[in-house]
Amino acid sequence: MNFSHLTYFKKLAEVKHFTKAASELYVSQPTLSAAISSLEKELNTRLFYRANNKIELTPCGEEFYDYVSRGLRIIEQGVQAVEEYEGKINGTLNLGTLYAIQSKDWSQAIQSFQDECGAGLTINITQGFTPSLFEGLESGRLDVIFAGKPQTSNKYNCTYCWAQELAVAVNKRHPLAKKSVVTLDDLAGFHIISYHEDSPVYDEMEALLQQAECELDVEYAYNDEITLSSLVNSDTNDVALLCYSFLVKAFDDVVYLPLQDAPREFHKVYLISNKAITQPRVVSDFVTYMKNYHFPTATVRPLQKE
Incomplete structure (x- = not known):
């Protein structure tokens, strides 16, 4: 053949x-x-x-x-292993990432690793949502991904990198918009929208909201921060609970407030690889580099009072 x-x-x-x-x-x-x-x-x-x-x-x-993809990937890893044995940093790193975490700090970290390795390394970046990224890990199409830790993580290597702060997102004309900080009790009486039940954030969100002393009206139905922000951008009544990232800054009519009851490191982002697939050295080098890289947590800033 x-x-x-x-x-x-x-x-x-x-x-x-x-x-x-x-x-x-x-x-x-x-x-x-x-x-x-x-x-x-x-x-x-x-x-x-x-x-x-x-x-x-x-x-x-x-x-x-499926078999051809795995076979070609193994051959590629063999070639890389021989090159690494000879002291060459050549090959390809197939990296997957969520849209919401590609901040300036993230880009600088990727570029810094690329500069350290030199021109012999090619980094292919695939953007996607959590399900498609994990499918890429399973098939071997992706070597490693930036994502939240899955509910069943025993078949993955998960290395903590940084965390996202939880934000309360409301329209500028919402009653909560002028607050500097929000508590769970402040959310009573409002319709709350957040991530769907298959999201890696769901378990953390549900556990947090169960701490409220009052009953909260929560709709767990959405995929990402962009969708949640766009909904409150046009609706002056709803409240969105989401992970704060650089993407949400595009919405001028939305105010993002810190939630007092939530830990600052609310949702942790990991670098994840598949334990079942033997990885070339460049992958372990990348994981080690990112583990030691300083990623600052983006701080939720309330609306500045005029």
């Missing part, structure tokens, strides 16, 4: 378009088509089918893709 053909198959399975795949592989479309036909002939099955001017993997193709 031709190594190049496997590489071509993997690329086509990911972009699902012959012309685009051929362009990214720097080969002609006939060359790509011939490689896929050769694979299908050797396996005696179809790997792709056409649907609405696109191509999709057949069930056999999906199964084959």
Whole structure:
């Protein structure tokens, strides 16, 4: 089985378009088509089918893709291991990250590591939400991710990096907007929106709100800080509870207040890798570097009084 053909198959399975795949592989479309036909002939099955001017993997193709991805990844790790043994820092670090944590400090940390390693290292950054990032870890497509610790973390290596502060987000015209700090009791009587139950933040949020002496009206339904902020940006009645990050500063009509009852390090961000996958040295070097890097916790600042 031709190594190049496997590489071509993997690329086509990911972009699902012959012309685009051929362009990214720097080969002609006939060359790509011939490689896929050769694979299908050797396996005696179809790997792709056409649907609405696109191509999709057949069930056999999906199964084959999982094995090819893992196999190519292992070969890549072997090449990196040999290069590292020879003292070279070459290869690729496939890094996943949540949208909300890509602050200036985060970017500086990534660049600092890149500068230390030199031009031989390529860092591919994938942005996404928590479920897709963990899917990337499981498949081997991602080496390591920045995310919250999963509820079942026994199959992952989790290294603490920094924390996010909890913020109470309200519209500028909301009754709470002029406060400098909010307590759980202050939230009584308001409709509260926050993260859905599958979010890594949910358990922390629920445990905190259960400390309230009064009953709170909480809707756990949303994915991220942007959605929560946009809702209170247009609604003068709701209250959002969210992790404070640089992303929320884009909303001029939203005020972010600290919650007195919440710990300052409310939601911890970890660097996470898959225990089941042997990682090249560059991954462990990256984890060690980030573990020792100083990431400041963003401070929630209330509306300045005029």
